Amino acid sequence: MSKVSRKKKKGKRITLPAEYTEGALHFKTGSGWKACYDSERELYTAETFLAGYYDLYEINEGIFSKLKTKGIKSRDAHELINTGRHLYKSVSDRNSSYDIALDKDYISLCPWADLQRTGEMWDSEQTDLAVAIFESEKQNRDQRLKIQNDQEDTDM
Secondary structure, rough: OOOOHHHHHHHHOOOOOEEEEOOOEEEEEEEEEEEEEEEOOOEEEEEEEEEOEOOOOOOOHHHHHHHHOOOOOOHHHHHHHHHEEEEEEEEEEOOOOOEEOOOOOHHHOOOOOOOOOOOOOHHHHHHHHHHHHHHHHHHHHHHHHHHHHHHHHHHH
């Protein structure tokens, strides 16, 4: 690629600042995530996206304030956001593509989100079944995280 075409390509990129405001909405962005505070509705929401996975969450003020636009690892930001209330999930992996509305009001709660849809929306019965299955696995989360963190500590 020539120097001229590289400059042209770079000139076309639009990058938003890590923190910005649009009307009543205040945004924070990072690698693979975006969070929003709606001052009119006093509502905090966020989206995460990573290689075929897209999720929307309702978060709280504490989570929003901990999300830093610099100096926070993408993984740490995702873990913080994932502690919020899950609203919507879209998955596109090698096996299949599907979307799950965990809260049917996800569009009105996150009108700012660049919603990604990849497959067919699961019906209520499938969604209820998935919630029940994943809830039963919650007890293993602390153990899995501890093992993962221990392995990372030994790798350093």
